Amino acid sequence: MFNIKNKITKDKKISKILKKEKIRQENQVTLIASENYVSNAVLSAQGSIFTNKYAEGKIKNRYYAGCKYVDKIEKIAIERAKRLFCVKYVNVQPHSGTQANFAAYSSVLKYGDTILGMDLSHGGHLTHGSDVNFSGKLYNFIHYKTNKKGEIDYSNIRKLAKKHKPKMIVGGFSSYSGDCNWKKMRKISNEINAFLLVDISHIAGLIIAGLYNNPIPYAHIITSTTHKTLSGPRGGIILSNHDDKNLFKKIDSSVFPGCQGGPLVHVMLAKAIAFKEAYGQKFKNYQIQVIKNVKAMIKIFKKENFKIVSNGSKNHLFLLDLRKNNVTGKEIEERLYRANIVVNKNNIPDDDKKPSITSGIRIGTPAITRRGFLERESQKIAKWIIQIIKEKDNLNTILNIKNKVYKMCKLFPIYKNK
Numbered sequence: 001m002f003n004i005k006n007k008i009t010k011d012k013k014i015s016k017i018l019k020k021e022k023i024r025q026e027n028q029v030t031l032i033a034s035e036n037y038v039s040n041a042v043l044s045a046q047g048s049i050f051t052n053k054y055a056e057g058k059i060k061n062r063y064y065a066g067c068k069y070v071d072k073i074e075k076i077a078i079e080r081a082k083r084l085f086c087v088k089y090v091n092v093q094p095h096s097g098t099q100a101n102f103a104a105y106s107s108v109l110k111y112g113d114t115i116l117g118m119d120l121s122h123g124g125h126l127t128h129g130s131d132v133n134f135s136g137k138l139y140n141f142i143h144y145k146t147n148k149k150g151e152i153d154y155s156n157i158r159k160l161a162k163k164h165k166p167k168m169i170v171g172g173f174s175s176y177s178g179d180c181n182w183k184k185m186r187k188i189s190n191e192i193n194a195f196l197l198v199d200i201s202h203i204a205g206l207i208i209a210g211l212y213n214n215p216i217p218y219a220h221i222i223t224s225t226t227h228k229t230l231s232g233p234r235g236g237i238i239l240s241n242h243d244d245k246n247l248f249k250k251i252d253s254s255v256f257p258g259c260q261g262g263p264l265v266h267v268m269l270a271k272a273i274a275f276k277e278a279y280g281q282k283f284k285n286y287q288i289q290v291i292k293n294v295k296a297m298i299k300i301f302k303k304e305n306f307k308i309v310s311n312g313s314k315n316h317l318f319l320l321d322l323r324k325n326n327v328t329g330k331e332i333e334e335r336l337y338r339a340n341i342v343v344n345k346n347n348i349p350d351d352d353k354k355p356s357i358t359s360g361i362r363i364g365t366p367a368i369t370r371r372g373f374l375e376r377e378s379q380k381i382a383k384w385i386i387q388i389i390k391e392k393d394n395l396n397t398i399l400n401i402k403n404k405v406y407k408m409c410k411l412f413p414i415y416k417n418k
């Protein structure tokens, strides 16, 4: 089994890169809101011999022999996810969040159908109808936006829903830090007889911990990744709490054979482990700290008059609007990276700059919190970011901060048993 301290291959070229990536992860402060660190158990599971097994199909109904133990693993993963999210139906086979959305859309819609989703620059995801993505190419996506305060605008959603009569409304986001009233979303979808799909990829961990409005009682279908706040392996899941068993069958056959071949059994194993890790108080405390760290950082930025999209955060992330600082997201992403602080440039609502330039950066705390950073460390990082934004390209500042980042990271190793 893979262990972080063992050499995993005699291939020197590859080993060298792996070692360097380990050093990079250990020595950099990761503020990318969609990233996290998995436990040793989840890491090992993904390097396990279940990677050798083909298991197309469903439990007890496979297209290949030899699935006795795969069946047991998939069953445990499903049961644990049901318990974790309090749902009747789970599919743990999607390879990723994108695959989960692909399968979920095609389970109940025909290509060309109209879907109403959140605008990308207002917080939505590529798979919510971007024209460079399958979703925008195969479906007729209409987009709702946030209001001037940077909050979800339900009257705008209702107006668009009545006008375009979508077959599905998609809730959920990748770079929105406000609240969402799922009950209202469901009410609107009921008014036009549409499905409500909520994509909780980013906020799954917070929802499990009871720290963010829970869409599960309201959505017909829920999709998620398992590797963001949930802190499991890279992968996807589809959930439902609907009464219609027919819907569950449609989703199952949409995942396989509709959109995928054999499931990644080693990843289903890792998902099962991660779901159990998310049961208890320890996981809840972690999510509470994620939010505390966001609030601690925002306090510093507000004190220095920085503009935050939506004027704050109700979750694990926030966006800095850099327009009045006269810098682009791209410039700041690059400058921070030189100080070993890793963020991503991000469009702000109705950004006039391209996604490759942007007017903002997105900051999230799941990864730093997972390695043990508390408010004190979070606030120090916020101050360093401010210094780097304000002091332009001052090489001394950058090197000085890089050194401080290094020292802080050394105190909080990600994988302790080196």
Ligand SMILES: *Cc1c(COP(=O)(O)O)cnc(C)c1O
Residues within 6 Å of the ligand: 034, 095, 096, 097, 098, 099, 101, 124, 125, 127, 172, 173, 174, 199, 200, 201, 202, 225, 235, 236
């Ligand atoms: C990350 C994300 C996805 C896609 O997940 P991948 O595993 O990268 O395909 C889908 N939807 C939302 C809202 C996301 O944030």
